[in-house]
Amino acid sequence: MALALSAVDFTETFHEFSRAHEDWELDELILAIFFFSVGLLLLFFQNVTENLEVEDKLAVNSHQLLKYRNAIMQMNESVIITDQSGRIEFVNPAFSTITGYSEDDVVGKDPSVLKSSAQDPKYYDELWQTISRGEVWKGELIDRKKDGSFYPAEMTISPLFREDGSISHYIAVQQDVSEKRELEERFHHMQKMEAIGTLVGGIAHDFNNTLSGISANAFLAKRKASLPDDTVRRLETIESLSFGAGEMISKLLSFARKGVMNMVSLEVTSLFQGAMETSRLLVSKNVTLTFKNCISKTYIIGDADLLYQVMMNLINNACDAVEEVREAPSVTVTVDELIEDDLFISRFGASKGMGFVHVAVSDNGIGIDAETIQYIFDPYFTTKEQGKGTGLGLAMIFGTVKSHNGYIDVESEPGLGSTFHLYLPVIQASLHQPEDKASREETFNGNMETILFVDDNDEINEGMTTVIRDLNYRVLSCSNGKEGLELYKQHLDEISLVVMDVVMPVMSGPEAAKTMREINPDVKIILISGYDLSHELDDEINHDELIHKPFSIRKISETIYRTIYA
Known part of the structure; x- marks a missing residue:
């Protein structure tokens, strides 16, 4: 019981006890005093222990508070603490890093210093009502930095209670979340481009079939005797328009990364310098064109024609951009090497290559604003006036670069010009160079060999059967791979060559070709397609040729002749 008493209470209690027991003997009183003394000592030690425990708790709490403060001070996220009325009492260093405002700039003020015009005032009213009710608010804002620039932010505001x-x-x-938003936009843009590419690849086969039928029938019509000259010219116009449309589809397929490409080892300096020299002949004389080569002989794997077209388009676009520049309009092409570093990998991802050829096409023209720059690689998007651009140039460039396992980027500011950056993976030097194109005659005629022609399009089947007969061959024809396989079995000893479409119902061209090759390893096969499917073809098929639709009669006649007599 004594342990529950204070020192004062203990003394008073002792005096009361003494007065109440005045008649006690001396030894009894001494014994009582002894027990009271022990109780007093126990009370003293209890007080000392309790004080030590309080001091320990204070030390622990102080350590915890220091740890929490250090955590807040070292956070990458901005932390703002306000009083109940919204006046700022504390900000951490990350707040200053993100906004540009120091602690002295904002303490004592309310957070409206960060307000931008991007939100409706009702948005802030709802925010304040939410936290005033004692609820947590989470959402996104567009805030303003000290320099006036805007930035997207994710924010959580929590009330603290008494x-x-x-x-x-x-x-x-x-x-x-600026970086996060940029990555999301890039991802969505890639998804959109991939969807467009899939759409283009899907329609290309049918469209090119139609063009092939048109060109074949125009060719046949021209060969008829006694046609008026005016009619012949119109038929030639039809042919020309067919192949012009085919080139447009080829550009779209290149954008969709489904085009036919002749990938060989290329020395890039001469290729890009050649494009620059050609451009000098085409652009205005007041535009200064400069070529800066900062590398020795460097090789890539690529299609020379497509990459040449890429450079021509970029240079021409740059020249268009400096049309309105009064003083010293200039375009500069710089070629150097780039070894991927952390910044490059964070932007484009890691690569297994030996580094990249970096090509920068810069101009001092009108520049591109932030709203426009996100759309410039979209098909049919153009800022040029009507008649000066199809909107396919940059889309084709985007697709071509991607099909070469490369990357493309652009930096620009209105009034300060633009720079397009191309990154193409480097390879070791190779002796394989593109073959020279041999001169060809108008058509190559056969010697009544039998050709099996297989295509599911009736117009192409009819037109090409007639064309092949006109080229002095016998023709067997059908509309799918299964029928073609049966005809081949029946006329095995007669057929000198098989010409088949790739994509057909019932049985595709590659499937039929593989079985024919099993029957006769020496069978000669030409596959034709509206777009490049060579990466999907089984190597065991070992087809002799793959021709892209629409093809000229000269091209198909030369390919048939060369394949039969090779």
Whole structure:
């Protein structure tokens, strides 16, 4: 019981006890005093222990508070603490890093210093009503930095409560999500481009079939005797328009990375310098064109024609951009090497290559604003006036670069010009160079050999059967791979060559070709297609040729002749 008493209470209790027991003997009183003394000592030690425990708790709490403060001070997210009325009492260093405002700039003010015009005032009213009710608010804002620039932010605002349940403070944690938004936009753009590519690849086969039928029938019509000259010219116009449309589809297929490409080892300096020299002949004389080569002989794997077209388009676009420049309009092409570093990998991802050829096409022209720059690689998007651009140039460039396992980027500011950056993976030097194109005659005629022609398009089947007969061959024809396989079995000893479409119902050309090769390893096969499917063809088929639709009669006649007599 004595342990529960204070020192004062203990003394008073002892005096009362003494007065109540005046008649006790001396030894009894001494014994009582002894026990009271022991109790007093126990009480003293209890007080000392309790004080030590309090000091330990204070030390622990102080350590915890220091740890929490250090965590807040070292966070990458901005932390703002305000009083109940919204006046700022504390900001951490990340707040200053993100916004540009120092602690002295904002303490004592309210967070409206960060307000931009991007949100409706009702948005802030709803925010304040939410936290005033004691609820947590989460959302996104467009805030303004000290320099006036805007940035997207994700924010959480939480009320802090007193013991009686009233709100004492608000704490806001904010994160700058500019990088995150940029990555999301790039991802969505890639998805959109991939969807467009799939759409283009899907329609190309049918469209090119139609063009092939038109060109074949125009060719046949021209060969008829006694046609008026005016009619012949119109038929030639039809042919020309057919192949012009075919080139447009080829550009779209290149954008969709489904085009036919002749990938060989290329020395890039001479290729890009050649494009620059050609451009000098085409652009205005007041535009200064400069070529800066900072590398020795460097090789890539690529299609020379497509990459040449890429460079021509970029240079021509740059020249168009400097049309309105009064003083010293200039375009500069710089070629150097780039070894991928952390910044490059964070932007484009890691690569297994030996580094990249970096080509920069710069101009001092009108520049591109932020709103426009996100659309420039979209098909049919153009800022040029009607009649000066199809909107396919940059889309074709985008597809071509991607099909070469490369990357393309652009940096620009209105009034300060633009720079397009191309990155193409480097390979070791190779002796394999593109073959020279041999001169060809108008058509190559046969010697009544039998050709099996297989295509599911009736117009192409009819037109090409007649064309092949006109080229002095016998023809067997059908509309799918299964029928073609049966005809081949029946006329095995007669057929000198098989010409088949790739994509057909019932049985595709590659499937039929593989079985024919099993029957006769020496069978000669030409596959034709509206777009490049060579990466999907089984190597065991070992087809002799793959021709892209629409093809000229000269091309198909030369290929048939060369394949039969090779």
